[in-house]
Amino acid sequence: MLKAVRVDDGYTNLLLPAAIARHGLSGRDAAFVTELASGTIRRQGTYDAILAACVDRPLRKVEAKVLDALRLGTHQLLGMRVPTHAAIDTTVTLVRAKVNQGAAGFSNAVLRKVAARSLDEWVDVVxxxxxxxxxxxxxxxxxxxxxxxxxxxxxxxxxxxxxxxxxNVPPRVTLVARPGRATRDELPGEPTTLSPYGVTLAGGDPADVAAVAEGRAGVQDEGSQLVALAAVEAPVEGRDEVWVDLCAGPGGKASLLSALADERGARLLAVERHHHRAALVRRAVGPAPGVLVVQADGTHAPLPDGSVDRTLLDAPCTGLGALRRRPEARWRRTRADLADLVALQAALLTDAVRILRPGGALLYATCSPLLEETAAVVTGAVERLGVVVDDLAPVLPDVGDATGPLPGTLQLWPHRHGTDAMFMALLRKE
Known part of the structure; x- marks a missing residue:
């Protein structure tokens, strides 16, 4: 897992389920592997500082696969309830099998130094x-x-x-019941406090839930559910028949939007630029009659000017609001990424405004709280495109303590709401 993330730019939350299924793991074994992989990547910065204090050379000169194994061992020693002898022995055995005896001896010496202190004691030192x-x-x-x-x-x-x-706290699995196809009562778990469609699983594999296996429910963070809900509940003037999800991949929000559109007699166009992600959207929404999935560039949407009643633009972003679920994002993203992402967000928002009719509703959202991707992008749209920011608080009245960086916007936080750090702004075309 660590190699796939490091070498192939893999995503932990996508790779883990496939790896667990391939090796036939379940129950406690699956949970152990999930925490071992995700936790090691999540706490990599702290562990590297500790390892640097325990080796006699710069970490960059430690062979990559040896460093991966040392990180795994350190997480077992300092972040999991694994006995010291077991954590060291399994790590040393792994290094011996994958590298050589010399590297195994080196790993043994380093991990014995790591084991001499607790995590809190090490943080005080490094x-x-x-x-x-x-x-x-x-x-x-x-x-x-x-x-x-x-x-x-x-x-x-x-x-x-x-x-x-x-x-750094692994999120609990949240399910969503897609209205008209499943009810929240048939899903196991505790009802979510902010979304009327969600439950939080106490444990187990979501695929074992009948409604999930049948595509009538899915796995979706509560914050993501609230974004779809805000896009649907925002009031519009007049017709309410044509909805667009402008960056629909991988399909979680589109699935919830399609279910809500069915209930309200609307049609949904799900636009996704990348072929593989468009395929994921088609798989997620299933054979819903009022949904069309189109592979197209959202900066040049295949729609006439002023033809859309509701648009959701969940724009590509740094993803720094979802670090609980995507631990590698913190190490993969750099400040230099912001310029290209902000330019893309502005271009997408420009076309989203073009296709929106006056009186319609446009929800701009990012899974990032960074001001460059939130307040700055929205302010630029107000100045360039003749849109106004409407107040979202009445649309999601149960969401408190979520005042955004601009008046009327909302910002969710993992430490306040237990969700990803989703930003939302409701825009109107004058």
Missing amino acids: APGTGHAQLAVAHSHPVWVVAALERALGGASAELPALLDAD
């Missing part, structure tokens, strides 16, 4: 003092991400440690 650099090591985030999240919190910067902590 991350003394205060400031962004200390928080970055202690909470395993790049320094630039720590600074960007602090800016996004605005006046609530005292919450920064709580937010960074929340990014």
Whole structure:
């Protein structure tokens, strides 16, 4: 798993289910492997600082597969309830099998040093003092991400440690009942507090739930459910028949939108640029009669001007609001990525405004709280495109403590709401 993420730019949350199924794991074994892989990647920054204090050379000079194994061993020693002898022995055996005896002896010596202190004791050693650099090591985030999240919190910067902590807590699995196809009552688990369609699973494999296996329900973070709900519940003037999901892949929001569209007699056009993601959308929405999935560029949507009543633009972004579920994103994204992403977001928003009719509703959303991708993009649209920001609070009245960076916008947070850090802005065409 670590090699696939490191070498092939794989995504942990997509690779894990396939790997677990391929090896026939279930129950506690599947949970153990999930935590071992995800937790090691999630806490990589902290573990690398600890390992650097335990080796006699720069970490960049440690062979990559040996470093992967040392990270796995360190997570077992400091982040899981694995006995010390078992964590060291399994790691050393792995290195011996994959590299050589010399590397195994080196790993044994390093992990014995790691085992001499607890995680909290090590953090005091490798991350003394205060400031962004200390928080970055202690909470395993790049320094630039720590600074960007602090800016996004605005006046609530005292919450920064709580937010960074929340990014390191594995999320519980949340299911969504697609209206008209499943009811929340038939799903096992505790009802979500903000979405009327969700439940939180206490454990087990979601694929074992009948409604999920039949495509009538799915796995979807509560924040993502709220984005779809906001796009549907925003009031429109006049006709309400043509809906568009402008960046529909991989299909979670499109599936919920299609179910809601069926209930309201509307049609949904799901637009996705990439072929493989468009295929995922088709698979997710299934044979719904009022849905058309189109592979097309959302910056040049195949629709006439002013022809759409509702548009959801869940724009491609850094994904730094979903670090609980996508632990590798914090190490993969750089500040340099922002310029291209912001330009794409602005281009997508320009065409979303073009196809929206006056009186319709456009919901702009990102799975990122970074101000460059939220407030700056929306402010640019207001200045360039003649749109206004409408107040989202009445649309989602049960969502509290979620004031966004611009008046009328909403910002969800993992440490406040237990969701991904979704940003939402409701735009109207004047």
